[in-house]
Amino acid sequence: MNVAFINPFIAALTNVLKTMAQTELKPGKPSKKSDTKARGDVSGMIGLVGEELQGSLSITFEQGLAFEIMNRMLGEKPAELDDEVSDMVGEIANMVCGGAKQALAEQGHEFGMATPIVVSGKDHSINHLVDGPKMIMPFTNEFGNAYLEICFNK
């Protein structure tokens, strides 16, 4: 997967969180992920379907960062990782994927997005079943980390 594919997702994630939750996240270095361990507590996932490519995206948040984003969006910090947090993570995944989809369409790469599925649970694993490499991109601020995973069947 070339960098032209990854950058729109990185830009969309930092932009969505800045706009929606006044949250600045510092992106780290993308790398290949070879294990299936989720790096956080709640993951929003979206299936991607194009004529020539299929793939999947996940955005995993550590609980502390997810709670702070809820706090900034709704003015109240949740007490537990409940369905409201899960809904928010799904909406963030949707907005990030939609932003990247638009940027990639302008470069001639069209794909459709499935509806998000959000999974939560301590020590869950995420196994993207694709033929291509699985890329993981870390993001961080003082409240915790988030991890964007993306992969395509190519």
Next chain:
Amino acid sequence: MNVAFINPFIAALTNVLKTMAQTELKPGKPSKKSDTKARGDVSGMIGLVGEELQGSLSITFEQGLAFEIMNRMLGEKPAELDDEVSDMVGEIANMVCGGAKQALAEQGHEFGMATPIVVSGKDHSINHLVDGPKMIMPFTNEFGNAYLEICFNK
């Protein structure tokens, strides 16, 4: 969601497990799912994208049933819920979804499939973010239960 949409998925799941793993599963009654608790230990998920519909599917297995299916397919019972089990659950989700896709296409309902994502972990939750109802269908045999969840944005 009408029953014409659900039945091809039920038929595909029983058929795939019978053919691939000589495993008979008895389907129970479909119902609406209103919580987000996963009913098992490992879930294969696939995003669905059509021109007029989007949605998501998940198939969750209790560990005992997943292990017995591995045993029948590979002749060896796994010791833990590892990536091999996870890969198998993703392949099953892919085959079930592919079977239902073909049956639904013959009825004029076309959709594309994303690549599978498999999540595992004790007490994980699955939150499908759609506007429409979320249907859950139980399947059972003497080794345990499986649960097919499907929903569309309609």
